[in-house]
Every structure is written in C-alpha cells, then in structure tokens.
Amino acid sequence: MAAHGKKKRHDDHGEHPDERWLVTYADLMTLLVALFMVLFSISSVNKSKFESIQRSLQDAFSGRILPGGKSIKDAGGSANIVNPSVAAPRSSLEPxxxxxxxxxxxxxxxxxxxxxxxxxxxxxxxxxxxxxxxxxxxxxxxxxxxxxxxxxxxxxxxxxxxxxxxxxxxxxxxxxxxxxxxxxxxxxxxxxxxxxxxxxxxxxxxxxxxxxxxxxxxxxxxxxxxxxxxxxxxxxxxxxxxxxxxxxxxxxxxxxxxxxxxRTAAAATSSSSAGATTIPSIKPDLTPTKP
Missing domain, CATH: 3.30.1330.60 (OmpA-like domain)
Structure with missing residues (x-):
C-alpha cells in the first residue's frame, strides 16, 4: 500500500513540471494592469470638479469668502478697497x-x-x-x-x-x-x-x-x-x-x-528778464603743467 502511494506521487510529479515562472508572469500582468489604470485615471479630467476647484480658488483670492464680508458691505463698507500709494522718498537733491x-x-x-x-x-x-x-x-x-x-x-x-x-x-x-x-x-x-x-x-x-x-x-x-x-x-x-x-x-x-x-531755480533768459546780466561761457583755458 505504501509502495502504491509512493508510486502515485511520483507519477503526479512527472505530469506537472516546474511552473514557478507563472507566479512572476502573473505579478507582471498585475503591475501592467495597475499602471494602465493609473494612466487612464490621470488622463481623464472631471470637468465639474475642475470648475468647482477653479471657482473656489477665485473666491479665496478675491477676499469674498471671509465671514461677515457681506454684513460689512451692507453697513457701509466698500468692496472696492484701494490701497494707498506709497510716496517715493524725498531726496535732498530733488530740486x-x-x-x-x-x-x-x-x-x-x-x-x-x-x-x-x-x-x-x-x-x-x-x-x-x-x-x-x-x-x-x-x-x-x-x-x-x-x-x-x-x-x-x-x-x-x-x-x-x-x-x-x-x-x-x-x-x-x-x-x-x-x-x-x-x-x-x-x-x-x-x-x-x-x-x-x-x-x-x-x-x-x-x-x-x-x-x-x-x-x-x-x-x-x-x-x-x-x-x-x-x-x-x-x-x-x-x-x-x-x-x-x-x-x-x-x-x-x-x-x-x-x-x-x-541751480535750484531756472536760469533767467534775455526774453524773460530784461536787463539780466549775461554770463559768457568760459572755455577750459587752464594752463597745463609740464609732465
């Protein structure tokens, strides 16, 4: 009886050779399917969700989502807030x-x-x-x-x-x-x-x-x-x-x-100020020194 069982197990092994490569193949197929699913989900855009997110961002940056904004406006506040311009610093050489x-x-x-x-x-x-x-x-x-x-x-x-x-x-x-x-x-x-x-x-x-x-x-x-x-x-x-x-x-x-x-004032011209003294132009006639 024992001999019969041993022979049967030997026959089963001969009919089913080593098939461990199937495990690797199955894993590869699973990964490929997952990859294609991810690519598909990325390529498809939910238009309604995209528009909803866009409106939410616009409201966030417009300042209208702050609580009490409407009540402030109804109480006399203005939604058109103008930031005061910063004046340029005055220089001592400004004139x-x-x-x-x-x-x-x-x-x-x-x-x-x-x-x-x-x-x-x-x-x-x-x-x-x-x-x-x-x-x-x-x-x-x-x-x-x-x-x-x-x-x-x-x-x-x-x-x-x-x-x-x-x-x-x-x-x-x-x-x-x-x-x-x-x-x-x-x-x-x-x-x-x-x-x-x-x-x-x-x-x-x-x-x-x-x-x-x-x-x-x-x-x-x-x-x-x-x-x-x-x-x-x-x-x-x-x-x-x-x-x-x-x-x-x-x-x-x-x-x-x-x-x-x-000068801090415009020079007077002959046409705008009668009798003004005219200062002649002086050429650079400085005497050079010997090298």
Whole structure:
C-alpha cells in the first residue's frame, strides 16, 4: 500500500513540471494592469470638479469668502478697497536732476540765485588772483550752476595719491568758508583723472582714486564749516574728460577736482528778464603743467 502511494506521487510529479515562472508572469500582468489604470485615471479630467476647484480658488483670492464680508458691505463698507500709494522718498537733491533745475521757478528767484553765484565767484576769483593760482583754479557760471574747477597737479594731490598736499590747506579752507556762508545749495564734489593707469597698490584703478580724492575734499570742507548733508562725493575717473588725453597738456587738464553748486531755480533768459546780466561761457583755458 505504501509502495502504491509512493508510486502515485511520483507519477503526479512527472505530469506537472516546474511552473514557478507563472507566479512572476502573473505579478507582471498585475503591475501592467495597475499602471494602465493609473494612466487612464490621470488622463481623464472631471470637468465639474475642475470648475468647482477653479471657482473656489477665485473666491479665496478675491477676499469674498471671509465671514461677515457681506454684513460689512451692507453697513457701509466698500468692496472696492484701494490701497494707498506709497510716496517715493524725498531726496535732498530733488530740486535738480543732473545739476539742472527740475521745475522752473519764478524769474525773481532765478535772478537772486544768479547774483548769489556771481558774488561767490567774485570772492573765489579774488582769492585765486591774490595767491597766483589763476592757472590752477577756474570758476564758471553755467546753466547747471556755479562750477569751480581745480587742477590737482602740484596743488591738491601727488600723483596716485588721495592725501591732500600740505600746500592745499589754505585754498581748501578758503573755499570751504566761502561755500559755507553761501547758503543752502547742494555741493557736488567730483574727482577726475586722465587715462593713464595707476600703479598704486592702494587703489584699484583711476575710478577708485578719483572717488577717494572727492571724499578727501568733502571731509576737509566738513571740518571747516560746510554741512555734510549738503555735499555729495562722486568719482568719475577718466570718463569725463575736458581735453584730449593724447597729450601731456590735455592729461594735466583732466586731472582735476570739480565742485558744482547746482541751480535750484531756472536760469533767467534775455526774453524773460530784461536787463539780466549775461554770463559768457568760459572755455577750459587752464594752463597745463609740464609732465
């Protein structure tokens, strides 16, 4: 009996070979079916649900879903709330843009400003002539305002330096006193250089050097009574020449510090103010120094 049972089990094994690969195949089919179902569910969009979500988002961002919104409106509130515009900060340089008046003022104000410029110019010119600095310092009244131009060679700074020379104290002190007593005009102090590269390890380039020189003049003015709030230091490097940099004389003219007292009123013209004094244009006739 036992032998018969053993033989039967042997026969069953022979009729059914190893079929374990069917398990892997079935798993693969199941995964494929699940993948296709997911892809199908993603590709189909419930239009009604999509529109409902869209309306909900619109209501959320419109501010109408806050509780009590309707009661506030019925009580006199307004749904059209306008946010107040933020005013731009006022600048101390607002009266002019780029040295020119932003808004023209009355002829009387412009005439008074012109006389003030002439007075300051006369005081500076008298000091310059007394000290024999006519070839180094020039003043000019332009459409932008009163311009004071100082050459730096052998006057303000040594080559490649932003430390004021000892001999420049008297000139800068005199200018500071005159400009301090002038009034409330802004002062724009700008440093300028030629195109020759500097070889000083302290300054990166001519732009850096010109900025340091303008700052040095501003600090001296502040020490002698000019309010720092009135002054702006600017470095222009070699980018604002008044003469060609192809000659030694031209490069000497470009190595300079300029002090601009900008206008705050429109300059009076011959047609709008009878009898106004016309200030002729002054060409840059500064005497260059020898290289």
């Amino acid at each position: 002019y843009v780029g040295g020119r008046p932003k808004n023209a003022s009355s002829t009387g104000g412009a005439a008074k400003e012109q006389k003030d410029f002439q007075k300051v110019k006369a005081q500076i010119d008298a000091y310059v002539a007394k000290k024999g600095l006519s070839g180094k310092v020039k003043t000019e009244i332009t459409d932008d305002g009163l311009l004071i131009r100082l050459l730096t060679d052998n006057l303000l700074f040594d080559s490649g330096s932003a430390v004021p020379r000892a001999g420049s104290d008297g000139l800068l002190t005199e200018l500071a006193g005159t400009l301090a007593a002038e009034g409330d005009h802004q002062l724009v102090v700008s440093g300028n250089t030629d195109t020759v590269p500097i070889h000083s390890g302290r300054y990166t380039d001519n732009l850096d050097l010109s900025t340091a020189r303008a700052g040095a003049v501003v600090r001296i003015f502040a020490q002698h009574g000019v309010s720092p709030a009135r002054m702006t230091a600017a470095g222009r490097g070699q980018y604002n020449p008044v003469a060609p940099n192809t000659t030694a004389g031209g490069r000497s003219l470009n190595r300079r510090v300029e002090i601009l007292v900008p």
